[in-house]
Amino acid sequence: MIFVTGGAGFIGSNFVLDWLANGGEPVVNLDKLTYAGNLNNLLSLRQDTRHIFIKGDIGDTTLVTKLLATHGPRAILHFAAESHVDRSIHGPGEFIKTNVNGTFSLLEAARAYYAELSETERAGFRFLHVSTDEVYGSLGPADAPFTEQTAYAPNNPYSASKAASDHLVRAYHHTYGLPTLTTNCSNNYGPYHFPEKLIPLVITNALAGKALPIYGDGKNVRDWLYVGDHCAAIRRVLQDGRPGETYNIGGWNEKTNLDVVHTLCDILDKLAPGKAGSYRDQITFVTDRPGHDRRYAIDAGKIERELGWKPAETFETGIQKTVQWYLDHQDWVCDVQSGEYLKWVEKNYAQREGRGE
Ligand code: NAD
Ligand code: DAU
Numbered sequence: 001m002i003f004v005t006g007g008a009g010f011i012g013s014n015f016v017l018d019w020l021a022n023g024g025e026p027v028v029n030l031d032k033l034t035y036a037g038n039l040n041n042l043l044s045l046r047q048d049t050r051h052i053f054i055k056g057d058i059g060d061t062t063l064v065t066k067l068l069a070t071h072g073p074r075a076i077l078h079f080a081a082e083s084h085v086d087r088s089i090h091g092p093g094e095f096i097k098t099n100v101n102g103t104f105s106l107l108e109a110a111r112a113y114y115a116e117l118s119e120t121e122r123a124g125f126r127f128l129h130v131s132t133d134e135v136y137g138s139l140g141p142a143d144a145p146f147t148e149q150t151a152y153a154p155n156n157p158y159s160a161s162k163a164a165s166d167h168l169v170r171a172y173h174h175t176y177g178l179p180t181l182t183t184n185c186s187n188n189y190g191p192y193h194f195p196e197k198l199i200p201l202v203i204t205n206a207l208a209g210k211a212l213p214i215y216g217d218g219k220n221v222r223d224w225l226y227v228g229d230h231c232a233a234i235r236r237v238l239q240d241g242r243p244g245e246t247y248n249i250g251g252w253n254e255k256t257n258l259d260v261v262h263t264l265c266d267i268l269d270k271l272a273p274g275k276a277g278s279y280r281d282q283i284t285f286v287t288d289r290p291g292h293d294r295r296y297a298i299d300a301g302k303i304e305r306e307l308g309w310k311p312a313e314t315f316e317t318g319i320q321k322t323v324q325w326y327l328d329h330q331d332w333v334c335d336v337q338s339g340e341y342l343k344w345v346e347k348n349y350a351q352r353e354g355r356g357e
Helices: 010-021 039-045 061-071 085-090 093-115 119-124 157-176 198-207 227-240 257-271 301-307 315-328 330-336 339-349
Strands: 002-005 027-031 051-055 075-078 126-132 180-185 187-189 212-215 221-226 246-249 254-256 283-286
Touching: 002 010, 002 061, 010 027, 010 039, 010 227, 027 061, 039 051, 039 330, 051 061, 061 093, 075 093, 075 227, 085 093, 085 157, 085 339, 093 126, 093 157, 126 157, 126 227, 157 180, 180 227, 187 227, 187 315, 198 212, 198 257, 198 315, 212 257, 221 227, 221 257, 221 315, 227 246, 227 301, 246 301, 254 257, 257 315, 315 330
Parallel strands: 002 027, 002 075, 027 051, 075 126, 126 180, 180 246, 187 221, 212 283
Antiparallel strands: 221 254
8 A cells, every 4th residue: 555645636637547557566645636726637446445535635634544544555655735826926825834743743654653663564665745946046058057965945836835845854854764766857848737837838828729828938948758657667766766766857858948938839720720820829928937946957867877767758749648538538627627727817917017818
């Protein structure tokens, strides 16, 4: 049995689906079902007794303690978080509550649980914390990619809250001997990605005939990794990662935002041509994100050398699959674009100059 937090979100649900498809043991999935959590992502597991879903908060120590005692997992995989940078700029409070205090509560429950395990169970137990490359801050154009030795320099409330959670995880290993593993991954994309993030937002806006908003000059660089590759990397780290270590995960796919959006428009022009012209015509440059990190790049050499993991997808193959998935799952898109989503779009984009729809 493994214990997953945030398994109804984008990466968590992909992980649970892939884990069970790969013959992994049963999963207890604790998720608060915030706006980003969606049980529709897990519909294919409705009849699968290997998946036990619990709606609840990682900060609810009584609940977590009870779940750990009842199910006796051999690992905790911690995905749950507030994950959107723009939302953290509008309202950092929830990010501190879940990413910092929630992770702290979960670590406390894990520490108490670990203390009661037998010696053999302790030897196999792992706490795997899923984190981000954003904790390392922003790179200049000629800087070497982030390694596990790069100093932390988070620049927005989201990345600061994730950095704080990484530090707590590190401290629980160092101080209490909790067998932790931390992964710092670059930008994921793929199925079930909530359309507040760049790639799914652009696909869904393009198809709806809306503006494709590009912050600033569109030259910010991100490293993109197909979500299935991230899930495979997490499985490798869980299996053979060394307790106390951190592993960077990335796709060796640095792209400017403008390149990403052009690629999406070109694929859509082929797969779902609009009535008039190219989807590129819908691109609109809008006011930049405050404190917008210029460039992220990941050196994923350690996980390749030590654990033999490298991405299976190139950006070209992964993005093609992703666009096709959104075209084939318009019902999923309609469901998530609920009242809360519309309110967010209004809040985030209404005051950005240059808006055009
Ligand atoms: P997401 O926002 O899609 O999903 C987060 C999930 O956590 C949701 O299902 C939500 O309901 C749940 N959740 C939130 N607060 C909770 C709480 N207090 N208790 C229980 N559940 C709660 O996020 P994601 O993109 O899937 O990211 C998952 C993890 O991976 C996060 O920790 C994120 O920091 C990290 N990460 C994301 C990316 C990326 O590109 N998306 C890259 C690197 C790392
Ligand atoms: O690097 C890993 C991180 O990647 C994760 O830790 C975060 O959880 C995840 O959300 C993602 O953060 P980003 O801020 O990089 O992702 P986002 O999709 O929000 O934005 C990607 C880039 O696109 C970024 O430079 C901002 C830009 N952007 C985004 C939106 C939503 C736009 O130009 N227009 C937009 O409308």
